[in-house]
Amino acid sequence: MKMEEGSVSSLDNSKLEGMAQDILSELVEDACLGLCFEVHRAVKQGYFFLDDTDQESMRDFEIVDQPGLDVFGQVYNQWKNKECVCPNCSRSIAASRFAPHLEKCLGMGRNSSRIANRRIVTGNNTNNKSESDQEDNDDVNDNDWSYGAEKKGEHSQKSTVICLNNIFIQTFFHFYFVFVHLSSINK
């Protein structure tokens, strides 16, 4: 839209100011309308008065800030130092160690069978069961409850022996397959 040149100079500042004020009041009216629509929708959808709470229930659910209690006012380390009696071996075990002890004691759970197998392997050093070898390779990475109860030196010695055995077996099989393959080509 073309305007005359020099139209600005012919405009008073007051006109420009008047325009600015008009624009401002339009913007303010937009804001007010926006709020009205927002409120009206909240009323009709039923969530307008949701954030009104009375003083009494505010006091009931206030955050608790005392030592030894969580924000709800409950005691949270009550069972830390209690001891439980194992129903299997009738020993007194600390509460935080109770679950893994039960696992081993009852012979259930992931670790107990693997540990049992490993004990069998180290029991017969000359006997090489391929199953237990493979299982033990997983075992190295799998430690649900780590207590350091098993000595580190012993552990690495056992696993090294087992790994070496595994390598020998694999190499043997590799050569065997290559041999078979070559002989079938020659035919």
Next chain:
Amino acid sequence: MDHTVSKIMSKDYQMKAAINQKLIEMGERERLKELLRAKLVESGWKDQLKAHCKDVIREKGLEHVTVEDLVTEVTPKGRALVPDSVKKELLQRIRAFLAQHAAL
């Protein structure tokens, strides 16, 4: 009837329409709207007005309140409650825009 026609044909009106169009096209009107909204929330204007809305609703009854009720009750108060600092800031930006683009 002639008054309306002459009003629309007047240069002032045309200029105003052109400026408005420019504001919209350049996205400045949207930015100004957002700025105003943010400032109003910051200054507590929205909460004040919302409390006033609650009174209006309780008066008219929750089930029967209409948009028109709210608009007629709330808008004048809303206009009056805008803080001066907010008005000043918005006016500054608008004037700057006009100074830049009213000449073209």
